[in-house]
Amino acid sequence: MSKPKLHILKIGGRLIENEEALHQVLHHFLQKDGNKILVHGGGKRASELGQILQVPVKMIEGRRLTDEATLEIVIMVYAGLINKKLVAKLQSMGSNAVGLSGADGNAILAHKRIVKTIDYGFAGDIDQVNTTFIKALLTAHTLPVFCAITHDKNGQLLNTNADTIAATLSKALAKEFEVNSYFCLEKNGVLSDPNDDDSLIPQLDFTTFQALKKEGTISDGMIPKLDNGFEAIDKGAKEVVICGPASFLRNEGTKLSKNG
């Protein structure tokens, strides 16, 4: 028997703030056949609120440094404002969305990142996905909407990168579902020239990724996204696509593949 289909879409802050583009992307997503999970990042609302509350944003290697004040802000903005607005929007589009943090239903268990050279504060590295709970939600025809918050089961909420959450869900659910994952960025996908949106690489295998990384064509924030994506492919996800709002609507983007 073939595995049931599962589409996992990760969307970021800028898209969430663009009402029209967001609507188009969600509409296209909802038309896909099979189970669906949405994962969302935060964006500038958290930074804006942090500014007003005089909590400075600290970033290291593209990741937010999470002190206690910052943690409270991201919980409010990610798990509160953005998550619930997305859920209400999906509900208005006829989808029975359920907003979740990793604490809800113990869906995503993590631990506070071990301090080696950098103390990321309340950043959570994922240990386990509660696939039983998530499957129960999918079976009940609901659409889980995950924000980038996890917990450690000792009462501590943690801030976890949304790309990592999407990739981890893709891996954890690949055993029982035919997983198609879409990481929706701003650009149309992985570009051979970052300044030329038409230089989209339609297909990327791991060896080529390593080479492009070495020569500097792929750099900065794209690297952890692709590391995540290739790991999902490696763990059995059927398809991982790096795309942008426009290319997602055209079912295009950069499709990751194993070597060979």
Added chain:
Amino acid sequence: MSKPKLHILKIGGRLIENEEALHQVLHHFLQKDGNKILVHGGGKRASELGQILQVPVKMIEGRRLTDEATLEIVIMVYAGLINKKLVAKLQSMGSNAVGLSGADGNAILAHKRIVKTIDYGFAGDIDQVNTTFIKALLTAHTLPVFCAITHDKNGQLLNTNADTIAATLSKALAKEFEVNSYFCLEKNGVLSDPNDDDSLIPQLDFTTFQALKKEGTISDGMIPKLDNGFEAIDKGAKEVVICGPASFLRNEGTKLSKNG
């Protein structure tokens, strides 16, 4: 066949902010036999955040007037910070809590309150409870934790009084569950002398309530709470108790009953 037990506990802002009392109340709640639902209010965090963001709090008849800026604040604080912290805490206590707004799983459908003499803004009056979804969560041995946010299924989130949510859930689930509801305030229950905590009325029927209301013994914020409680009793809830953190731990408080 007897109906399965369901305990619904509503807790307010002050209790949530008192870590030790909160722990005791939740611990006592978790020891109760059968299904459980927690409903929580907001408290001063929303007002504090509103002050910093320079959104003034407007109250009419004990209810918060909800303009758009206030709505965003209560979504952040209720559905975000407080809800997720409670869920993480319950998870650490061994309970598989799932935090919900009324938008999640279309759990609580409401409409923006009709403007008669007062415009309450984005205040939601409840139309329907999705008992199928809530029963599925209970069957999966999870503990739903509701914040005081609902939605209208047209994409609009709404602010709904937490007591009303607890009472409405009690009514909606009374057909299929033996519902015991606890409204946990600061005082030990309904007092015959508001200044004397020992003047607890252990049992209160509807006729006596009306009489005490008329003579002014019961006034202000207690009236809508009792209206809600008596409505739940009337619609089939087995027991409704108005209590405080201390009396809840002693299984005491004011038990509401039908006349006679």
